[in-house]
Amino acid sequence: MSNYLSLENVGITFKTQNGPFRALDDVSIKIEKGEYVTMIGHSGCGKSTVLNIVAGLLTATEGVVLLENKEVNAPGPDRAVVFQNHSLLPWLTVYENVRLGVDKVFAKTKSKAERDEWTKHNLKLVHMEHAMDKRPGEISGGMKQRVGIARALAMEPKVLLMDEPFGALDALTRAHLQDSVMEIQAELGNTVIMITHDVDEAVLLSDRIVMLTNGPSATIGEILTVDLPRPRNRLALAEDPHYHHLRGQVLEFLYHRQLRPAA
Template sequence: MNRYIDVQGAEMVFTSAKGRFHALHDIHLQIAKGEFVSLIGHSGCGKSTLLNLIAGLLSPTEGALLCDNREIRSPGPERAVVFQNHSLLPWLTCFDNVYLAVERVFGAKERKAQLRERTHAALQLVGMAAATAKRPHEISGGMKQRVGIARALAMEPKVLLMDEPFGALDALTRAHLQDELLKIVARTRSTVVMVTHDVDEAVLLSDRIVMMTNGPAATIGQVLTVDLPRPRDRVALAEHPGYVACRKQVLDFLYTRHGQPQALAA
């Protein structure tokens, strides 16, 4: 495998006034360029912690993380994060929220006209071109999340990191945005790491699903390869034997074996 993201024996221990909490133990994970990987597990299993380590928002207690053969020491524009909360600035329009990120990354190298073109292109990509002048309070939750994704994509990141980006949305909006994300990833060929609690979402979107054991000292219990053809259609896959088998394997790990450590499978 081409190790575009390489997590090498990562440990994460948090220290507070209440003592030490061992969040992650001996995490080894390699992700190829252009791969879509989902992290799934019960609450408190360290999924978001692992994502934050890849983002550079946290530093491991032990071990190392590499992106494109460079050690991850801090956040960088090559690794864009989409949080469950869209984190849009309420006083700015949709356009300005995206433009702010574009200007920060490309402002020293490009003219304003080029920056505006990048911003418009990103909003167009997520279907928000008609709402550029609206502010966050004037659009729906799903539309806000689209703008958050547009802001991340506008930075042209090498890696897109998503922390339950659709978790707070209703079922229909979530399904629609999952379908849009499939199309966006196909067009941009982005490397994606996504945290999710949704088994169907993980199977629909992913090339591999990383299943985490229960914490404390959570680790990778199993890695499932989702060998389903792309492009994927949720209706066509609903009764596909491969889809059903993958879904059952994840559910078996999470609820039958209670997320306890299992032999690693690639």
């Protein structure tokens, strides 16, 4: 297995008022270039903590994260994050929000005109070029999340990190965005780690699903390879017995073996 991104024995302990809290324990996984990996688990199990460690926003107490055999321990645009609540800067327009990242990443390698072009290109990719001059307050939640994705993609990250990117959206908008993400993934072949708590979303989008056990001391319980052929179509999959089998396996893990004691 190749060594594009690897987490090796990652663990983290938070200092709290009630003493140390062991959030993650011995998380190890190797992710290949171009792979779409989702992490699923009950809320509070530490999914986001794993993502934040890879992003460099949190520092692991033990273990190491290697990207192309180099240790990552600080945030950077090579690991762009799509945040759950979009985190667009409300005083900038949609275009300016994306451009901010583009200017930062390609300050030396692209000319002004090229950066402008690249910003617009990424907005087109998420079908948001029509709202370029609007401010985040003027567009819907789904649109904001599209812009958040464009901002992350425009940084040409080595790994794209998505923290429950569709969690705050209604079901229809979510489906639209999932389709968009699949299209973009087919086109660009990004390496993606996505956090989710939605079983259908995990099976539909992933190459592998990493299932986390309940915290404290959460760790990887099981990894499921999703061998459904791409491109995937949600309607066709609804009839596909193999899809239901995979879905059943995730559900079995979440609701049988890892049922929260007091959910």
